[in-house]
Amino acid sequence: MTDDRGNLSVDFLAGFTIFLLAFIWVIAMIPGLLIGLQAYTIDYDAVAYRTGVILAEDPGWPVAPAWESFGDPQKYNVTRFGLAISKDTPNILSQDKVNRFFNVSTTNPSVGFIYPDDYQKRAIFGDFPYRFRISLRDLDNYRTRTVGEQLPDDYGYIRRVVKIKGTSNATINKSYMTSHSYIKTDNATTHVFSILINNTKLLSEIRDPAYQIDPSREQLLITVADLSSICPGTAITLNNVKIYKLDSGIYSNVPLPASNNPFVDGSSTRLPSSWPGIPAPVNNNVTIKFNPQYIDSMKAQNSQIFIAMRFDVSPACTFLNNTQAVPDYNNLVGKDTFENLNTTPFDYNYHPDNVTQPKLRDAVLAVAVWSGETVAAPMTALFSDDFESATTPDDWTPQSGWSDPWYGTPHYGNSSVVLRDQPTYITKTIPTAGYADISVSFEMGTQLSGAVFATAEWSSDGGTTWNLLKQINNGDPEDNNALYPFAYQLPAGADNNPAFTLRFSLVNANAGDRAFIDNVIVGGNPY
Amino acid sequence: MAALVTMRINDKGVSEAIGFMLIFGMVIVGIGLVTLYGYPLLLQQQVSADEKIMEKNMIVLQNDIKSLAYKAVPFKETSLKIGGGSLTVYDSSYSTPSSTIEINDNGNNPYIPPFTPGELRYESMSAQTDIALQNGAVVLRRHVEPGSVMLAEPRWFFDSATNTVVFNLIKITSDTIMSKEGIGTVQMRLVGEPSYSAAPPIPNGQAIKLVYTPTPSGGRQDYSVAWDNYIIKTFDNPPYISMTKSGGPPGSGTPVTYTLTNNGSSDMTLVIKIFEVNIKSL
Amino acid sequence: MVNTDGQLYTIEGFAAGLIMIMTAYLVVSATSVYTAGDTHISDMQLEQLGSDALKIMATPASTGEISPLQKIIEVTPVGTDNATFGKMFGNLTNSKTGFGTDHIQFIASVSYRNKTDDSVSIYRLNSTRNLAGGEHAVRTTKWVIVNKKLPPSAPFAEDRAVLVEVLMWRD
Amino acid sequence: MARLNDDAQWIILMGFLISFSFFFLALIINQSTVVGQTTAESVIEFPKNDIRDLVGVITTNTSRSNTTVVNSDITVISLHRKNAVVRYSLIQPNPPVDLHSYASIHYNNGVTTYYENWTSL
Known part of the structure; x- marks a missing residue:
C-alpha cells in the first residue's frame, strides 16, 4: 500500500481553501446587509430630544425647595435636572439653575456634579451609559458653558433656542439718596439705612414667573454706592446688618449667617465671620447679595423683610439714614422702627427707577448624545486664564508695564486684562506636549482711535514667527469697548509642541487706546 | 497506517463504490428535499416579508402626505x-376610479363635485395583494378574499364638543403614468x-349625505368594506x-349612502377640505 | 487502488461554500434598504428649533415690553418685507454652541382672517430665498396677537390674532 | 482502504452553521428596521407645540384674547391653516371678589383631542 498521507494534505488544502474563500465572500456581504440599519443614530436622537425637552421645559425635581438650592453634600436628593423657571414657562431658564447645572467636576464630589455619573442619572436617564455633551451659549453675553466630552463623528443631536432670565439688581447711589432724602440732616455718628423686600407684593404684582422678582429663587443684588462722597473726610464703618421679618403682623429678628455677609468696596469675598464683632471699614460701597436659599429658609413667601444696615461715621456727620434714629440699634423693635413716619425704607419693587428689572436673554442649548469610546478623555483645558488674579497678567510675559488688570467695562468675573496707551503685548508659552487638535478660545475687544489695531497670534517656535488669529482694527464692529468671543482650531504645527506660544498685542497705540483680553483657554486631545 | 489496517476486523463485504x-x-435526496x-x-417567507415591508412603506408615504x-x-x-411587485400611481382622473365620493346636503344637492381621490397602489405579484394609499388612508385587499382592511386611517373626524364634521379629502395626481419596481x-x-369649503350650518334634524361609490362589481379595486368600517366607526x-x-352592501360594487343626521342641540358645522398632492416621480 | 479521500475533502468544501453563498444571496435579497426614518428625525429637530425660535421671538424681554415678533408684525405694512425678522430669526436658528453657524433658510408669512367672509389671507413677512424644487422643508407656526389694521383696508386697528408661519429648511 | 473517509464532513457542518447564523441575523435585522421611525413620527404627530402655543396665546394676555374678533380669528385660522377644530371661552377676573381669570380650551385635530380648564395664577 502506498503512503497516502501527502495526497491527503494536498486535497485537504484544496477543500479547505474553497470553504474559506466562500466564507470570506459571505462575511464581506455582512456590511452591505447592515446598511439599512441605522437604529443607533435614531436612538441617540431620541435620547437627545428627551434630554433637551427635560432641560428646556422642566424645572427639575424637587421643586420646593428647588433642586439648585441643594449644596453638594445634599446633591443626592436631586432626582432630575431641569433648567426652566417653572413648568408654566417652557424655554425660559433660570440663571441659578444654569449655574448649578454647569458647576461640574470631573473628580471631586464636593465641588459640583460629577461628569458623567451625576448627569446620566438626572438628565440623560436610561440604564445605558450614554456619553453626551450639553452646552449652553448665552448669545447676549457671548458665553458658552459646557458639560461633557468632545464630540465624536457620529452622535444624536438636538438644539433648543431658549431665554435665560437674568437677575434684578438695585444700585442706590448719591443722586438717588439725595432725591429720596435719604441723607438726613442729623449730625450723628450712628446711622441706619433700611431696605424693604416685600415678598407678598413682589409675588402678587407680577404673577408671570418669567418676569417676577422672587427673592427665594433668584439672587437679589443691592449696592449702596457713593458713600465716600456723602461726607468726605469721615471714616465709615459697617457696624452691623440686621434682618427683620414681618409675618402676619409680627416682627421677628432673623440672624444673618456669615455665608450671607455683605461685600465691601467691590471685594469678591464676603466679610469674614468675625464681622460684625469687628466692624468693617467701608471706603465707598456695600453690596448685599443674599442666597435665595437663605430667603427661602425664612419661609418668606408671605412676609416682608427689612434689612437694617448700621453705619458708624467718625467724626459725626450728616450721613445716609432713612430709618428713625433709635437710641439702641442693638435692641431694635420692628414695629417702632419700621412703622414710623420717619422711616422710609428703600423699596425693592417693580419700579424701574428703583430696581433694574430681570431681563430675558437669548441663548442656545445643544444636547449631543452618543455611546462607546470617545477619542478624547473628558475635556481638559491645557491652559486657561480668566485674569481674575489681582496682579494679572502675572504669569504672562508683559512686554512692558502697560498691561494691567482691568476692573472696568468690559470684563468677566472680577477683571480682564488691558493693554493700553502705547504699543505693547503679552505672551505666554503653553507647552502642548502630548496633545493634538489644539484649539484656542479667548475673548477680546478694543477701544481704539487712529491707525491702531489689536492682534491675537500664535507661534509654533516660541515666538520667532507669528501666525495671526484675529485682528481688530479701529472702527471694526468689535471696536466698541465690549468683549467678543473668538475660537480657533489650530493646524498640526501646534500639536505636541513645547514651544507653542500665544501673544496678544496692541500695535501703533497712543494714549487712550485699549485692548481687553479675558478668558483665554487652550484645549487639546491627548494623544 | 499499516498498523491501522491490521486492526480492522473485516471490511471485505463492504464495497467502496456502493458506500460512495x-x-x-x-446528499442528493437532501438537496432535493x-x-x-x-x-x-423561504420564498413564501420573502413574499410575506415584502408585503409587510410594503405595508410599512405605504404608511411612511402616508406620513409624507x-x-x-x-x-x-x-x-x-x-x-x-x-419588493415582489410594483408601485403605480393612478391619477385622480383615471378612468375606472377605485372610488368616487360625493357629499350632499339633505336635498341631495352636492357640496362638492364628485371626488375621485386617485391613488398610489402597490400590486404584489406573488402574494395576490394590493395595498393602496388613497384619500389619506392605507387600505389593503387580498384578491382571494372578498373584503378589504384599512391599515392606516385618513383624518376625517367628528368633534362632538363643537359639533363639527371634518372631511379631509386628498387628491393624488401625476403628470404621467408611473410605475416602479425595486428601489425607488x-x-x-x-x-x-x-x-376649503365650509357649508352653511346644518340645523338639528338636517343631514349630510356621504355617497361612496366603489369600482363596479367584479373590479379588483373594491375597498368599500374597509371604508364602510371606517365611516361607521x-x-x-x-x-x-x-x-x-x-344601498350597498359594501363589497357588492354598488354605491353606499351614509346619512349623518344632526341630533345635537346646536347647528352642525361641515368642513370639507381638498388637498392636491402631485407625485413628481417614483 | 484509487484513493477517494482527496475528492471528498474537495467536494465537501464545495458543498459548504455553495450553501453559504446561497444563503447569503437569499438573505441579502430579502432584507430591504430603508432610510425613511432619518428624514423624520431631522424634520423633528428642525421643527423643534423653529418653534423654539418663534416662541422666543414672541416673548418680551422684560415685563411691560411688547414682544419683538408682535412689534415686527405691527410695524410692517401688509405685503412689505421686514428685515428685522430675518435677522432675528436667522440669528436664533443658526447659532450653534460650538464653532461656526448653521445654514437654515426660511420663508416666513403671516395668515390673518378677513372679517367679512371668514376667508384667510396670507402675506409674506420675510425670506432668505425661495424654496427650490426638491428641497426638504418643515413648517412651524406661532400665534401672535397684534394691534393692526387687517386687512390693510380695514377702517381701524384692533387686536387681532394672526398666525406666523415659517417654512424652514437646511441648505 | 475499504471505508469511506468522513473526516471532511466538519467542513460541510461549518457551512451549515454559518448559513443558519447568517439567516437568523438577517431575520433580526428585518425586524429592527422599523423601530426608530415610529418614535420620530410619533413625536412629529403629537401636536405638543401647537397646543402649547394655542394655550399660551389664549392665556398669556386674557384681556386681549377675550374679544370676539380674536376668538373667531383663532377658530377660523386654526381650521384653515392648522386643520384643527378649536373652541375656547374666557372669564375675566372680577375684582375684588375673584382675582383669577378662567379659560376652557378645546382642541381637536382628528388625532389628538385636548381639553384644558385653565385658571390664572
Missing part, C-alpha cells in the same frame, strides 16, 4: 424598496392652497349624530 453511492444518494420544500417556504396636507410642507421625498424614490409636492356618534346606511 449511498452517501451521494443521501430542501429545493422542494425548504426553498418555496400628512406632512404635505396638514403641515403645508411643500415637498417630500422618501426612498424605499419595492417617491417625490411628492403639494399643489396650491387647499380648497368615525361618524356613528349617538347622541350627536344618528347615522343610517342605504
